[in-house]
Amino acid sequence: DKGAYPYYMLKEIDEQPAVMRRIQGKYLDNNEPKFDAKLIKQLTDATKLYIVGAGTSYHAGLVGKKLFEKLAKTPTEVVVASEFAYDDPIIEDGAMFIFLSQSGETADSRQVLVRATNEWKVPTLTITNVDNSTLAREADNAVTLEAGPEIAVASTKAYTAQIAVEVLLATAVGRIKDITAAKEIDLNEQFSQTANAMQVVVDEKDQIQKIAEDNLAKTRNAFYIGRGLDYNVALEASLKLKEISYIQAEGFAAGELKHGTIALIEKGTPVIGIITQAATADNTRSNLQEVLSRGANVINIVREGLAKDGDQIIIPSVDEIMMPLVSVVVGQLMAYYATLLRGYNVDQPRNLAKSVTVE
Numbered sequence: 001d002k003g004a005y006p007y008y009m010l011k012e013i014d015e016q017p018a019v020m021r022r023i024q025g026k027y028l029d030n031n032e033p034k035f036d037a038k039l040i041k042q043l044t045d046a047t048k049l050y051i052v053g054a055g056t057s058y059h060a061g062l063v064g065k066k067l068f069e070k071l072a073k074t075p076t077e078v079v080v081a082s083e084f085a086y087d088d089p090i091i092e093d094g095a096m097f098i099f100l101s102q103s104g105e106t107a108d109s110r111q112v113l114v115r116a117t118n119e120w121k122v123p124t125l126t127i128t129n130v131d132n133s134t135l136a137r138e139a140d141n142a143v144t145l146e147a148g149p150e151i152a153v154a155s156t157k158a159y160t161a162q163i164a165v166e167v168l169l170a171t172a173v174g175r176i177k178d179i180t181a182a183k184e185i186d187l188n189e190q191f192s193q194t195a196n197a198m199q200v201v202v203d204e205k206d207q208i209q210k211i212a213e214d215n216l217a218k219t220r221n222a223f224y225i226g227r228g229l230d231y232n233v234a235l236e237a238s239l240k241l242k243e244i245s246y247i248q249a250e251g252f253a254a255g256e257l258k259h260g261t262i263a264l265i266e267k268g269t270p271v272i273g274i275i276t277q278a279a280t281a282d283n284t285r286s287n288l289q290e291v292l293s294r295g296a297n298v299i300n301i302v303r304e305g306l307a308k309d310g311d312q313i314i315i316p317s318v319d320e321i322m323m324p325l326v327s328v329v330v331g332q333l334m335a336y337y338a339t340l341l342r343g344y345n346v347d348q349p350r351n352l353a354k355s356v357t358v359e
């Protein structure tokens with residue numbers, strides 16, 4: 001039931017702070033991640049992780065790679081399910097596969113699971129929002145997202161829930177492996193702060209609506225750019241925008257623009273920069289400057305602490321590795337309002353189904 005909400009998507013965007021608290025309540029105990037012991041042992045023993053997903057779940061996997069490498073120091077590869085399913089990969093001894101799937105029914109991901117189980121004979125984990133789904137049943141381990149039913153075709157709270165669970169799993173492994181970053185992160189504090197930061201963003205939706213009105217009402221195309229985790233979010237924010245508003249939107253690594261894509265920038269092209277990582281903030285700012293001088297309408301999403309005069313959307317700071325959970329909410333709302341403006345059905349975009357059970 002969407003209650004007073006005009007669309008499920010807006011309801012699901014608004015629910016994200018509560019989902020963070022639910023995940024905190026279920027998977028954190030005394031500031032320690034709490035998962036099945038056998039699962040954590042398999043993950044800790046793994047010398048290589050593969051994260052498999054499609055669409056938005058693939059994008060959550062891109063963030064997961066950075067989390068597992070930073071917090072657990074486990075080399076991690078992220079793969080697009082439909083591609084990997086028919087590749088001839090060299091699977092190392094000690095590999096483990098993690099499947100990210102909101103529905104747990106995606107045929108492309110299942111095809112990889114079948115090979116992981118029968119051919120490569122590696123341990124498997126499915127992280128899903130649907131308890132008894134095919135991928136949950138067929139993997140060695142299953143972890144549920146606790147996001148609650150996601151009805152809108154465009155995935156929002158499942159993406160942030162996937163990242164939150166990845167943070168906890170990576171920290172659990174990292175602490176066993178004695179990795180400093182995992183020992184130092186105060187999970188309770190970070191989850192509370194993240195929920196609060198998301199709340200600030202959803203409470204400021206009017207500002208995002210206004211920016212969407214000024215920049216996305218008529219445009220044919222739009223770009224999101226960022227570096228590192230901000231690039232990962234740029235990909236997700238642009239997928240949201242294209243799938244519901246039908247604006248041709250692309251996410252680019254900010255540093256790659258000048259290697260070709262910048263040729264697409266015309267007067268008035270919206271370019272949205274995401275800046276939440278201190279190490280790359282200045283570089284992304286110069287890349288935004290380059291497109292500004294070619295006539296782009298530049299909008300930036302900047303975390304507090306890195307913000308400067310003239311920045312448009314300032315979002316609260318949490319630990320940098322958790323910033324995708326906050327910045328993506330801006331992208332979700334931007335897509336939502338762009339779609340309303342253009343008069344399309346937010347929850348039921350054309351040509352798309354909520355769960356894709358064909359390859």
Ligand code: F6R
Nearest residue numbers: 055056057101102103106154155
């Ligand atoms: C985008 C979206 C899709 C799904 C993809 C995978 O908003 O919803 O890209 O993320 O079809 O679906 P799941 O996660 O159910 O495997």
